Amino acid sequence: MILDRINDHKRKQVAEDKKRMPLEQLKEMIEDTGKRKAFSKAIKTGGKISIIAEVKQASPSRGIIKKDFDPLDIAAAYDKSDVQAISVLTETDFFLGDKVYIPLVKENTNKPVLRKDFIIDEYQVYEAKALGADAILLIAASLTDDELVLLMNTAESLGIEVLLEVHDAEELERALRTDAEIIGINNRDLKTFVTDIKTTERLIGMIPKDRIVISESGIETKEDLDYLKGLGVDGVLIGETFMRADSIEEKVKEIRGIE
Numbered sequence: 001m002i003l004d005r006i007n008d009h010k011r012k013q014v015a016e017d018k019k020r021m022p023l024e025q026l027k028e029m030i031e032d033t034g035k036r037k038a039f040s041k042a043i044k045t046g047g048k049i050s051i052i053a054e055v056k057q058a059s060p061s062r063g064i065i066k067k068d069f070d071p072l073d074i075a076a077a078y079d080k081s082d083v084q085a086i087s088v089l090t091e092t093d094f095f096l097g098d099k100v101y102i103p104l105v106k107e108n109t110n111k112p113v114l115r116k117d118f119i120i121d122e123y124q125v126y127e128a129k130a131l132g133a134d135a136i137l138l139i140a141a142s143l144t145d146d147e148l149v150l151l152m153n154t155a156e157s158l159g160i161e162v163l164l165e166v167h168d169a170e171e172l173e174r175a176l177r178t179d180a181e182i183i184g185i186n187n188r189d190l191k192t193f194v195t196d197i198k199t200t201e202r203l204i205g206m207i208p209k210d211r212i213v214i215s216e217s218g219i220e221t222k223e224d225l226d227y228l229k230g231l232g233v234d235g236v237l238i239g240e241t242f243m244r245a246d247s248i249e250e251k252v253k254e255i256r257g258i259e
């Protein structure tokens with residue numbers, strides 16, 4: 001499966017990164033901004049559905065999505081739009097992301113930033129903090145229960161929030177045994193790459209109301225947003241739809257149903 005390939009590659013990369021910059025040295029680069037919970041505060045609107053808008057150049061399922069990719073322009077467009085947070089892909093080889101996009105994006109917006117990567121090692125959580133991320137993605141399918149707890153505790157100790165992603169009922173049960181406040185239901189089948197937003201409908205009933213629910217992947221239209229809001233999701237994570245738009249600002253308005 002693609003996730004195994006990406007994670008194997010990631011393990012090698014992290015081993016190289018640790019040689020280049022040992023954890024102790026990385027820790028010295030971390031500044032405590034004192035800022036806590038910026039991500040969950042931003043996406044818990046108490047009313048309208050929130051949007052986490054993604055900076056995504058390419059993907060394993062689509063190849064290059066955006067040819068004239070400029071993370072600064074994208075961040076500026078998201079900053080002006082009615083989106084509540086920004087997800088930045090930092091995975092280099094399958095998504096053409098880059099770690100430096102996080103500080104670049106943060107220079108162009110005060111909106112909270114999620115580090116979207118394949119996090120399998122504590123080192124990457126410290127790295128996310130050093131880069132200035134407000135939150136990280138953890139993928140239940142990539143981690144054992146013990147690993148999940150370890151990475152969540154590390155994130156909490158650094159004041160970073162976690163979006164814990166699941167794809168099916170079994171992963172969701174595992175996620176609900178943790179105290180993850182933000183649960184992401186990914187609508188993409190990682191074996192076939194097919195997205196089906198009904199995945200959110202199938203799983204959301206299992207999630208207690210005190211958790212924040214984000215529906216991820218394959219969201220394209222105002223109708224999709226209305227349908228997901230009707231299911232009770234708090235927010236959506238959208239990448240490709242914005243990356244393919246001629247104007248991100250207009251696309252956000254269209255999806256929001258604003259004339």
Ligand SMILES: O=C(O)c1ccccc1NCC(=O)[C@H](O)[C@H](O)COP(=O)(O)O
Pocket residue numbers: 002003054056059060061062186188190193195216217218219237238239240241
């Ligand atoms: O996007 C992919 O092809 C992909 C393949 C394998 C693992 C993860 C993948 N995507 C990561 C994401 O979850 C999406 O970037 C995110 O949910 C936004 O999805 P979309 O709006 O469909 O770009």
